[in-house]
Amino acid sequence: MRNGKPHLITYEEMIKFHKGVATGLGEIKMGFVQSKIGTHSMQVTFATNIFNQGYSDAVIMAEGRCESSAFLKVYPS
Numbered sequence: 001m002r003n004g005k006p007h008l009i010t011y012e013e014m015i016k017f018h019k020g021v022a023t024g025l026g027e028i029k030m031g032f033v034q035s036k037i038g039t040h041s042m043q044v045t046f047a048t049n050i051f052n053q054g055y056s057d058a059v060i061m062a063e064g065r066c067e068s069s070a071f072l073k074v075y076p077s
Contacts, residue, residue, distance in 0.1 A: 011039065018042065 001007060015037065022034035047064040060066065 014039065014042065 018037050018041065019034045022030050022037055027033050043064055047060050047066065050060055050063065055063075057069070057072065061069070
């Protein structure tokens, strides 16, 4: 909402918000520098969150606009 009216969030507003959160948390806690944050970071976070909530791969691909199954790769921790 802006001035009591619905407002579409711009790319720049999203990046500024997320970089501000990352800066507040700090590079050590985040594991990376805030300059690496972009819209792809948000897409990955979204996919990870709905995966952790138990949504199916098909839902993750559709809602996350994934064009491949690359998100299914398991990386060693």
